[in-house]
Amino acid sequence: MGARVRRKPRSISITSGKGGTGKTTLSANLGIALATLGKRVTILDADLAMANLALIMGIHQIRTSFLDVLKGKAKVEDAIHENYGVRVIPTGFRFEEVQETLSGVDHARVRRVVEEILGDTDFLLIDAPAGIQDATLFSIASAREMLPVCNPTYTSLVDVYKVIRFANVMGAWTRGLVVNRAGKRAEVPADEIEDFLKRTLERMGVIAQIPEDPKVQEAELEGVPVVVYDPDCSASAAIHELAEVIVGKAEPSYLRETKAVKETTDRLVRVLTGRT
Numbered sequence: 397m398g399a400r401v402r403r404k405p406r407s408i409s410i411t412s413g414k415g416g417t418g419k420t421t422l423s424a425n426l427g428i429a430l431a432t433l434g435k436r437v438t439i440l441d442a443d444l445a446m447a448n449l450a451l452i453m454g455i456h457q458i459r460t461s462f463l464d465v466l467k468g469k470a471k472v473e474d475a476i477h478e479n480y481g482v483r484v485i486p487t488g489f490r491f492e493e494v495q496e497t498l499s500g501v502d503h504a505r506v507r508r509v510v511e512e513i514l515g516d517t518d519f520l521l522i523d524a525p526a527g528i529q530d531a532t533l534f535s536i537a538s539a540r541e542m543l544p545v546c547n548p549t550y551t552s553l554v555d556v557y558k559v560i561r562f563a564n565v566m567g568a569w570t571r572g573l574v575v576n577r578a579g580k581r582a583e584v585p586a587d588e589i590e591d592f593l594k595r596t597l598e599r600m601g602v603i604a605q606i607p608e609d610p611k612v613q614e615a616e617l618e619g620v621p622v623v624v625y626d627p628d629c630s631a632s633a634a635i636h637e638l639a640e641v642i643v644g645k646a647e648p649s650y651l652r653e654t655k656a657v658k659e660t661t662d663r664l665v666r667v668l669t670g671r672t
């Protein structure tokens with residue numbers, strides 16, 4: 397019947413308490429994973445001070461950047477660069493330019509630019525700066541959802557907790573926490589993180605655990621995103637799984653686990669009582 401109804405585009409801000417948790421790595425690779433699922437994806441580099449998304453996405457020639465668009469000097473479409481089936485909107489590198497632009501930019505303009513990008517994409521991933529600074533506020537405010545990323549350390553967990561609370565106040569929906577660089581040698585084990593979340597944020601769980609994987613840095617040295625460099629390594633597999641959870645093709649592991657436990661207890665009860 398009739399024309400296909402287009403689903404609302406989703407904007408997701410990828411955020412953390414401190415730098416170096418893996419936001420840019422996740423933005424790039426999750427973007428490619430979502431594109432593999434047939435989604436139209438745009439990734440915006442909103443980490444104006446770091447601005448390394450383009451590099452990770454193998455884009456070396458930046459004609460027009462997000463800064464030019466914010467300054468009103470260029471159209472959004474001029475700042476769109478494409479690689480690996482994903483659109484990337486990079487930010488300029490020059491520190492002075494970033495300072496100058498940020499001090500003069502107004503919130504309404506950011507919103508307008510973001511709305512325009514959303515008009516032509518299924519997913520907008522925003523590679524956000526760390527912490528709760530003004531630029532972070534921008535990216536949280538422009539995004540309807542937030543995907544917080546932390547590492548399995550106590551300090552990272554406490555820092556990301558503050559950002560999540562903040563995002564909730566700003567009205568961004570947080571489905572779950574991504575624990576990146578997880579593994580046996582982690583300072584905080586996975587069940588402890590789950591427990592912490594349950595006690596503090598109640599309805600939020602760990603949406604994905606991306607293992608510590610040497611392939612991530614190997615790929616980075618080669619200048620290729622890890623899901624392209626080695627699609628089958630453990631980090632790539634976890635990122636593809638997260639993409640499926642995000643589009644609704646799979647459930648997050650915390651729900652799967654509680655379901656499995658429930659099924660086991662249900663079965664036991666049936667066996668013991670003979671009732672269904």
Ligand SMILES: Nc1ncnc2c1ncn2[C@@H]1O[C@H](COP(=O)(O)OP(=O)(O)O)[C@@H](O)[C@H]1O
Pocket residue numbers: 412414415416417418419420421422576577578606607608609610612613616631
């Ligand atoms: N799962 C992982 N396993 C191993 N190294 C990782 C993993 N995720 C990220 N890294 C490394 O951590 C560093 C920081 O990642 P990056 O994405 O730049 O963080 P951020 O954008 O949050 O500052 C990079 O050198 C990256 O290769």
Ligand SMILES: [Mg+2]
Pocket residue numbers: 419420421443446448
């Ligand atoms: Mg980064």
